[in-house]
Amino acid sequence: MTDTLLTALTELLGPAHVLRGPDRAPYMSDWTGNYTADPLAVVRPADTAQVAAILRLAQTHRVPVVPVSGRTGLVGGAMTEGGLMLSVERLNRIREIRPESRIAVAEAGVILSTLHDAAEAKGLYFPLWFGARGSAMIGGVLSTNAGGSNVLRYGSTRALCLGLEVVLADGRVLNLMSALHKDNSGYDLRDLFIGAEGTLGVITAAVMKLVPRPRAYATATLAARSLPDALVLLNRLQAVTGGAVEAFEFMPDTYLRRLTEARPDVGEPFTPRHAVTILVEVGAITPRDADPGPDGSLPIATLLEDTLATMMDEGMVLDAQVAQSEAQRRAMWHRRELAAEVTFARSPAIDTDVALPLDAVAPFLTAIHNRLPALDAAAETLSVAHLGDGNVHFTIFPSRDAPALADTLLQAVEDEVQRLGGTFSAEHGVGLSKKPSMARHKDPVALAVMAQIKQALDPLNLMNPGKILP
Amino acid sequence: MTDTLLTALTELLGPAHVLRGPDRAPYMSDWTGNYTADPLAVVRPADTAQVAAILRLAQTHRVPVVPVSGRTGLVGGAMTEGGLMLSVERLNRIREIRPESRIAVAEAGVILSTLHDAAEAKGLYFPLWFGARGSAMIGGVLSTNAGGSNVLRYGSTRALCLGLEVVLADGRVLNLMSALHKDNSGYDLRDLFIGAEGTLGVITAAVMKLVPRPRAYATATLAARSLPDALVLLNRLQAVTGGAVEAFEFMPDTYLRRLTEARPDVGEPFTPRHAVTILVEVGAITPRDADPGPDGSLPIATLLEDTLATMMDEGMVLDAQVAQSEAQRRAMWHRRELAAEVTFARSPAIDTDVALPLDAVAPFLTAIHNRLPALDAAAETLSVAHLGDGNVHFTIFPSRDAPALADTLLQAVEDEVQRLGGTFSAEHGVGLSKKPSMARHKDPVALAVMAQIKQALDPLNLMNPGKILP
Structure with missing residues (x-):
């Protein structure tokens, strides 16, 4: 069964783009070091049609598919055990830049800094900016609704996207490649796929807004x-x-x-x-x-x-x-x-990515620092914040590596955040690491509706299964 | 069966808020004069819990529910034959304005100009502005993703909403009332309900952004x-x-x-x-x-x-x-x-609400004016445009009242719009009037996905049935 699938994939993509055995190594770990993957194979399609063909094959063979791009995520969203890892790295064309309309049409494998450079060459700016910009790709940026340092002025990825192309679980290609600023022709499907972490389909291309480059x-x-x-x-x-x-x-x-x-x-x-x-x-x-x-x-x-x-x-x-x-x-x-380098250099670490109303950031930090000593007298903390967005990356280094203690400390952080009207996931997404938080803190009706949508669009649960939804 | 439902509704809401017979009259026509409704009854809940109870009763009795608010829509989105008309007019509290966070928490029945005034009293501005602001209510504004004259600077309704409260078809209350600017905790359900024209649930309240009032x-x-x-x-x-x-x-x-x-x-x-x-x-x-x-x-x-x-x-x-x-x-x-008054004073009229890339507005107007005489030599046109958004309200007054001619003229407009990369619905929504356009011009996969989502969230097809989806 698996052999039939791999043979079909090799016929489709060529042997150089169906990686097996040790060739998969670069894709098996992630940047955080917290997660490892063991994919059946890594497949590297060249275009949207190949993505669709891969998803059709995966559906026929009931094999899960995990889309990956720059693999700079922090929540384990691009991991799989036994599924296909679908890397969009070869969908790396900037199809078009239209300076007069201030848009760029970019494929999912375009590296963020490549888009920065291309926009700059036209006197414009793509205002999504964070440390991993030299590796992160547009597909992952969209799938996690990435934030960064300039959200305060320009919004998150969602606010910068006008149109999307998505391959659905069954291989259908959804064309939402609008470059319009007003379009009320039915449900807003675009925003459903942005931030869905590949659980509803594979984003293959997007129309992104550009802005005037600050002088x-x-x-x-x-x-x-x-x-x-x-x-x-x-x-x-x-x-x-x-x-x-x-x-x-x-x-x-x-x-x-x-x-x-x-x-x-x-x-x-x-x-x-x-x-x-x-x-x-x-x-x-x-x-x-x-x-x-x-x-x-x-x-x-x-x-x-x-x-x-x-x-x-x-x-x-x-x-x-x-x-x-x-x-x-x-x-x-x-x-x-x-x-990020300083934070992830030490372990064990409990890293969180919370957002609060701006005036609740100080009360949160006071409350959690007051509460911590009773839970772990020797725990240390580290935080940096996009304060203009109320977004705090708060890390606890516990005194010992004990899962129960880690869970207690994490819950203490998240309880304080919830009490102050905040969220346990500001910009990194949910992936694997925040699933328990989803179960604990997200509105149960919202979770149920998410599951209904997932079931409707991916009834076989093959698209990045086990992510986001508890 | 119907009597049982009406009795239960009267017990729930009191007789003053279950309107039957001639009491329904104010709700039976709409502003355009193009549509008439014949609801089983008009129900006026006082709060979210009553909305939920109404939807549970409607589900038990398999009776459709059409949410209505200010009834200033132009596409027939709030019409029903035999269903319940659920007016949110009594959900009219501004629950809270927090000037330091620049947000207003408003219920669905708050009139737009009331929110303008309340924001102004705090030295702030709610920047959604259009002619019907003295009647339109927040619920309808959200359900149609309304636009207007200030979209150029502040975005459509979608861009001004941080959080939502929605009652689902089965009476569950979905609490998405976040006031945060960053929140990546799962699928973006908020934007799915904004612009859904009441076909996926009833919006009962929202957290809206305020902005500095221009000096x-x-x-x-x-x-x-x-x-x-x-x-x-x-x-x-x-x-x-x-x-x-x-x-x-x-x-x-x-x-x-x-x-x-x-x-x-x-x-x-x-x-x-x-x-x-x-x-x-x-x-x-x-x-x-x-x-x-x-x-x-x-x-x-x-x-x-x-x-x-x-x-x-x-x-x-x-x-x-x-x-x-x-x-x-x-x-x-x-x-x-x-x-709007000038446009709707004359009939027959074919009114459209199209959006184009900004630099395609002039080519569109040239193309359609060149094409019209061959289709109807005596047709006249009228247009106004939010030119900064590429949004043209283009109206044709045909020489005679003939459905086939009207359809030919409408298709000519929409074909030119599509050829130039535009949309047949910029800000008015789809309702009844744009359903044929959805069938003709919307990506078929997008239509199928919309239908899958509708089926998942409203399997009995009771929420504003017959709207949006062809």
């Missing part, structure tokens, strides 16, 4: 007296710039200490270290924000500097550095983007 | 040499203001002529009439855009005036009036907002 950035690292004071800064900057804050990232002292331990070459912004360090970036898209004034200063930078200066006078900002060059800006970002 | 507007009516020249103006204004264009509305000469015939009191902006008249509005949300300069002029108005002056020098703008007072601004908007 200039003003970037600063600052120490705030408290998190509420940092939110005052955010609100003031949004008010004076008209919502031009591109990123507002929180790095607590615990993060900077660990960063220095792991990467002493990077350096810290302030001595002594402060409890609340913020990386803020404002983007100028108009000439009057970006064109230097008579004294050579950028208006956007002046707005940032004046706001910081006022808040230093008021005692809410304790110290601040404004980047004076692109190199200094890059260095500030580098310090923030090492977070 | 000042700069509004102008202008004549452009051509539609492409008008798009040059739009792009230049977006570039200098950083995307602050709130509305960009196109009124062709055919509209202004009919407007004057119907409402000679309103007056026209220019004599002689020009082919391309545009209403443009720019909103200032920052002090430096809104605070008057030394000479008393508003910076945002100066940006608009300078852009218009340059384009007049270049010959692309032929004439322009900038509103000098709120009264002049209101008068400019009044001229535009009479479009």
Whole structure:
């Protein structure tokens, strides 16, 4: 049975694109090191028609299919034991960029940074930005509704997608490749597949929005007296710039200490270290924000500097550095983007990805830090946050590697998050790792409706089975 | 059987809220005059629990339920023959406004203008704006994913909704009332119910985004040499203001002529009439855009005036009036907002609501006007457009009232739209009137998937049956 399937796949794709045995090795582990896969084979289709043919074969043979792209996910969403791993890496064409309509039509295997470069070459910007941009691919970005550092200004992946092409479990190709900004022709199927982590079909291509490339950035690292004071800064900057804050990232002292331990070459912004360090970036898209004034200063930078200066006078900002060059800006970002490396360097670790109302972030951190000692006196924590979105990546390093303790600690975090109106999954998705959280915290009717939809679209449960739904 | 149901409904809601016989009259016709309803009864629940109880009773008795709110829709989406009409008008509480989080929690029966006023009282703005705002209710706004004049800056209803409460066909209450900006905890069910026109459940409440209220507007009516020249103006204004264009509305000469015939009191902006008249509005949300300069002029108005002056020098703008007072601004908007009244004053009429890529609007209008005479030599047309969204409300008045002719003319419009990459339904939805268009133009796999989802969530086909799906 399996041999028949593999023979058919080899005929379809050629032997170079049906990987078996040790050839599968690069696909069997993931970036976190927490998950391993053991696929029957890794198949690498060249186009949408081949994806459809693979899914038809898989259905005939009742073999599960797990779509994978850049494999930079953090929740085990691209793992399989015995199923086919369908890599979209060869669907890597940018089919079209239309600068006048500000859209890019990209296949699922296009690497995020490749799309960045292609947009930049046309004077535009694709504003989805996170550390793994050199590996992550559009298919995975869409399937996880990826977020990152610029969601504050531009929204998550969902907000940047106009159209989709999806191959369904039975091989039908769903063509939703609209480039329109208004389209009310029936149910919104596009958003159903975005964030579905490949459990409803394989995204093969998409129409993505591009935006004007900021003409200039003003970037600063600052120490705030408290998190509420940092939110005052955010609100003031949004008010004076008209919502031009591109990123507002929180790095607590615990993060900077660990960063220095792991990467002493990077350096810290302030001595002594402060409890609340913020990386803020404002983007100028108009000439009057970006064109230097008579004294050579950028208006956007002046707005940032004046706001910081006022808040230093008021005692809410304790110290601040404004980047004076692109190199200094890059260095500030580098310090923030090492977070994943620093977090995953140590184990055991309980990493979470929670979102809260903005003004609940500080109460959450206080509550969980008050509660932790009673659960594990020697536990340590590490967090970084997209504070402008209320999104905290909160990690606990427990004192010992014990599943029951890990579960207790995770539940403590998630209980506090739920109490404060937050979610246990902000931007990383559910995959395998958040399934228990789905069962515990998601509205039971919502879970039932998700299962009904899954059953309707994938009645044989072959599309990335065992993910998302408890 | 029916008597048992009505008795149970009367027990549940009280006799004042189960309308029968002539009491149903206000609900039996709609604003367009194109559709009539003959409901078994009109029921008016007071809260979500009563909505759930009604749906359970309807399921037990196998009676269809059509949710209605402000009944300002244009596609017959709220009609029924023999089903229950479930009016959400009594679910009319704004449960909460949280200015610091910029959200409003509103029930489905809240009138749009009531939400406008409530937001304004807190110094904020709910940026969904169209002519029927004094009658349309949030439930219908969400169920049709309504658009309007400010989509260009703020998006359609979908983009303004963070959370939903929905009662499903079997009476289960789905709680998706998140106020978070990031939430990747499973499938995006919210967007599935937005725009579903009540065919998957009854929306009872929502968490809606509020935005900073513009501190000042700069509004102008202008004549452009051509539609492409008008798009040059739009792009230049977006570039200098950083995307602050709130509305960009196109009124062709055919509209202004009919407007004057119907409402000679309103007056026209220019004599002689020009082919391309545009209403443009720019909103200032920052002090430096809104605070008057030394000479008393508003910076945002100066940006608009300078852009218009340059384009007049270049010959692309032929004439322009900038509103000098709120009264002049209101008068400019009044001229535009009479479009629905002017359009529906005459019959027979074939009204369409199409969207195209922005640069395809002019080719579409040329193509359809070239094609029409061969189909109906005496046909006349009327159009207005949210040009900034590529959304054209294109109406044909055929020379005679003949269904076959009407169908031929409609198909001609939709064929040109499809050829140019557009959609037959931009913002009004599908309802009854666009069902043939769905069958003709929508991707067949998309239609099949929609039917699968409908079957999964409403297996007895009781929720607004016969709408959307061909």
